Amino acid sequence: MSTTPNDTVMDLTLSFVGFVLGIAITLSIVLLFPLNHTKYKTSSFTRKQNVKKWQPPQISKGLEGCIGNTPMIYLRTLSEASGCTILGKAEFLNPGGSSKDRIAREIILSAQKSGALPKGGTIIEGTSGSTGISLSLMAAATGCKCEITMPSDQAVEKSNLMTLFGATVERVQPAAISNDKHYSRLAESRAKLSQENAMRNNEYHCSTFYTDQFENLDNVKAHRTTTGVEIWEQTGGEIDAFVMSAGTGGTLTGVGSYLKEQNDQIQIILADPTGSVLYHRVKDGVAYTPQQSEKTLKRVRVDTITEGIGIDRLTRNFTEYEECVDDALRITDQEAVNMSWHLLRKEGLFLGSSSGLNCTAAMKVAKQLGPGHTIVTVLCDSGNRHLTKLYNEEFLQKNELYVNIDAALV
Ligand code: PMP
Numbered sequence: 001m002s003t004t005p006n007d008t009v010m011d012l013t014l015s016f017v018g019f020v021l022g023i024a025i026t027l028s029i030v031l032l033f034p035l036n037h038t039k040y041k042t043s044s045f046t047r048k049q050n051v052k053k054w055q056p057p058q059i060s061k062g063l064e065g066c067i068g069n070t071p072m073i074y075l076r077t078l079s080e081a082s083g084c085t086i087l088g089k090a091e092f093l094n095p096g097g098s099s100k101d102r103i104a105r106e107i108i109l110s111a112q113k114s115g116a117l118p119k120g121g122t123i124i125e126g127t128s129g130s131t132g133i134s135l136s137l138m139a140a141a142t143g144c145k146c147e148i149t150m151p152s153d154q155a156v157e158k159s160n161l162m163t164l165f166g167a168t169v170e171r172v173q174p175a176a177i178s179n180d181k182h183y184s185r186l187a188e189s190r191a192k193l194s195q196e197n198a199m200r201n202n203e204y205h206c207s208t209f210y211t212d213q214f215e216n217l218d219n220v221k222a223h224r225t226t227t228g229v230e231i232w233e234q235t236g237g238e239i240d241a242f243v244m245s246a247g248t249g250g251t252l253t254g255v256g257s258y259l260k261e262q263n264d265q266i267q268i269i270l271a272d273p274t275g276s277v278l279y280h281r282v283k284d285g286v287a288y289t290p291q292q293s294e295k296t297l298k299r300v301r302v303d304t305i306t307e308g309i310g311i312d313r314l315t316r317n318f319t320e321y322e323e324c325v326d327d328a329l330r331i332t333d334q335e336a337v338n339m340s341w342h343l344l345r346k347e348g349l350f351l352g353s354s355s356g357l358n359c360t361a362a363m364k365v366a367k368q369l370g371p372g373h374t375i376v377t378v379l380c381d382s383g384n385r386h387l388t389k390l391y392n393e394e395f396l397q398k399n400e401l402y403v404n405i406d407a408a409l410v
Contacts, residue, residue, distance in 0.1 A: 062141055063095060063137060063138065063141040064105050064109065064138075064141065066094075066095045067094055067095060067096075067101040067102055067105050068094070068101075068102055068226045068227070068230065069230065070089060070090045070091055070093050070094060070230070071090045071093065072087050072088070072089055072090070072230075072231070072234040072235070072376070073087065073088045073089075073090050073349070073379065074086075074087055075087065075088050075343075075347060075359065075362075076347065077342070077346045077347055077409065078359060078362065078363055078366070078409065081363070081409040082363055082366035082367060082371070082409075083366075083370075083371025083372065084366035084369065084370075084371060084372065084373045084374065084375055085373070085374040085375070086359075086362050086363070086366060086374075086375050086377070087234075087235070087374065087375070087376045087377070088349075088355070088358075088359065088376075088377055088378065088379040089227070089230070089231060089234075089376060089377070089378045089379065090379050091227075091378055091379060091380055091381070092351060092352075092355070092379050092380065092381050092382045094134075095137070096130075096133050096134040096137045096138075097130070097133060097381055097382055097384075097385065098130040098133070098134065098308075098380055098381040099130075099223075099227065099251055099378065099380060100130040100131045100133070100134040100135075101134045101137075101138075102222040102223065102226055102227060103131065103134070103213060103218065103219045103222045103223075103250060104131065104134035104135045104137070104138040104211075105138060105222070106218045106219070106221060106222035106225075107211050107213070107216055107218045107219065107222075108123065108135070108138045108139075108142055108144070108211070109142075110218050111209050111211075112142065116209050117144065117209035118207055119142075119143055119144075120143055120144065120145075120207065121144050121145070121207040121208065121209055122144065122145040122146070122147060122194075122207055122208045122209070123135055123138075123139050123144050123145070123146045123147070123209055123211055124146075124147045124148075124187050124190055124191040124194075124208055124209070124210050124211070125146075125147075125148055125149075125187055125210070125211045125212075125213060126148075126149045126150070126182075126183040126184035126185070126186060126187035126188070127148055127149075127150050127183075127213065128150060128151060128154050128158075128247065128307055128308045129150060129154050129155065129158030129159070129162075129307065129308060129385065130158070130247075130308050130380070130381055130385075131211075131213050132146075132148040132150060132158070132159075132162045132167065132169070133158060133161050133162055133165070135148070135167070135211060136148070136161075136162045136165035136166060136167040137165055139165075139166065139167065140165060140166050145166075145167075145168075146162075146165075146166065146167035146168070147167065147168045147170075147187075147190070148162055148167050148168065148169045148170070148187075149169075149170050149171075149172055149183045149184075149186045149187045149190075150169065150170075150171055150172070150183055151171070151172060151173075151174040151175075151183050152171040152172060152173060152174065153174045154171075154307055155307060155385055155386055155387075155388055155389050156388060157384065157385045157386070157387060157388060158385055159171055161385075170186075172186060176312060177312055177313045184214060187210065188210055188212070191208050191209070191210030192210075194207075194208035195208060213248050213250075213317075214248045214315040214316070214317060215315060215316045215317070216316075216317075217316060217317065217320060219248055219250035219254075219317045220249075220250045220253055220254040220257075220317045220320055220321060221254070222250070222254065223250050223251050223253075223254025223255050223258075224254045224255075224257060224258045224321075225258075227251065227254065227255050228254060228255040228256075228257070228258025228259055229258065231255060231259065231376055232258065232259060232262050235374060235376065237262065237263065238374050239259065239263075239266055239374050239375075239376055240265075240266065240267065240369060240373040240374050240375060241266065241267040241268075241269055241362075241365050241369065241373065241374075241375045241376070242255055242256055242259055242266060242267070242268050242269070242375075242376050242377070243269045243271055243329075243358060243361045243362045243365050243375060243376070243377045244256075244269075244270070244271060244358060244377060244378050245270070245271045245272065245273065245306075245309040245310070245331075245354050245357055245358055245361075245380075246270060246272070246276075246278055246309060246310075246311060246318060247308045247309045247310075247311065247354075248311075248315055248317045248318070249278070249311070249315055249317045249318025249319075249322075250317040251378060252268070252270055252318070252325065253317065253318055253320065253321035253322060253324060253325065254317075254321070256268035256321065256324040256325060257321035257324040259324075260324045267326050267327065267365070267369075268324050268325050268326050269325075269326060269327050269328065269329060269361065269365055270282050270325055270327070270328040270329070271328075271329050271331050271357055271358050271360070271361030271362075271377075272309075272310065272328055272329070272330055272331065273303075273304035273306045273309055273310040273330075273331060273332075273333065273336070273357060274303050274304050274310075274330065274332060274333065275303030275304055275310055275312075276304075276309070276310035276311055276312070277311065277312055277313070277314075278310075278311060278318065278328065279328045279329075279330050281314065281322075282322075282325050282327065282328035283327075283328055287313070287314055304333055305333050305337075305353065305389060305390070305396075305399055305401065306333060306336050306353040306354055306356075306357050307352065307353055307354065307385075307386070307389070308352075308354050308380065308381070309354045309357065329361045329364055329365070331357045331360050331361050331364075333353075333399070333401055334401055334402075334404075335356075335357070335360045335408075336353050336354075336356040336357035336360060337353070337356065337390065337396060337401050337402075337403060338356075338360075338403065338404050338405060338407045338408040339356040339357070339359045339360045339363075339408045340352070340353055340355065340356030340383070340386075340390055341356075341403045341405050341408070342405045342408035342409065343355070343356065343359060344383065345405055346405070349379065350382060350383035350384070351379050351380070351381070351382060351383055352380060352381040352382065352383060352385055352386045352390065353386060353389075353390045354380045354381070355378070355379045355380050355381070356390075358377040358378055358379070358380070359377060359379075360408070361377070362375045362376075362377040363409060
């Protein structure tokens, strides 16, 4: 078929109109959806080679799987001031907020395994707070009930938490260990009573289990098998001293004995608050003068505002491995207060009084050893549990304590 000149003009006109329409439609899409346009703009970023991929943690098995493997923190201001490497094991980052999670896990799981704590049973403990908090959480996670006695001079934040976590909590008057009303002896006698009742009623299993954190050696075992191993691994064995206070003694002797077995040159140092008997035990081999045998001791607990540490008797969790302890330092409340506030204001670490006391002792050990050494201590719990005492200046003043951050490192 032949084409006329008219047909050619028509074809050209249609092509031109199509071309113009195409441009108009493209332009209007670009103008109408400018955000979409920029969203998909290709960037000039080029992937770096050989970047080590971050390994996300494995899936944890419930609460118990989240306990331990805490970070080790380089304490910059303490290290720079002493010329040593001072490291703090961040136990306050455990899910229950302290290293007591480790012993709660060990004691409860082993009691359930042996049948001593049946499912739905009741856990009984006397505690200054941290252990009770960890036990309350473990009780919830394992389907148990929890009954706690604690001295009324310990921060109310801690008993509030335990109640919130489902435990029954009784705050009792502070008393010496020789007194039947001592918080720990009260817990023990209640557990005994419950066991006697079960026997009287011919129950095959008593459903009450006394965790007995001071005497139950699963406490020290938890630190030998986890905390100590982690510290050794995290420092690559480069450690000259381990410094720690004692409440039950489980952390000090558990970590201490494990580290000593790896390298017997590592110094294990107790940091003891005023009033505690362990300082004399380590220094002189006796906790009491002959006139002060444990049974006759009348003095009320220990003479300190620090919490969870200091003790007026010898516990199995201290004596079982006490030969690993080389030396002891006495640390005052004023020193612990200054250091706790220093750690908050200069390191951004909001910690409890035992951590302040531990870090003061770590500084003193660093000065004794001289520059170039590595000292590890424990950051036991968070400052959140100490708002009404350590971080309440009115309370401190009533106890003739004053915050002096500048004095912390001297
Ligand atoms: N710091 C705090 C806050 C504690 O609660 C405890 C334990 N009562 C300790 C330190 C001492 O730990 P341990 O019982 O292992 O000696």
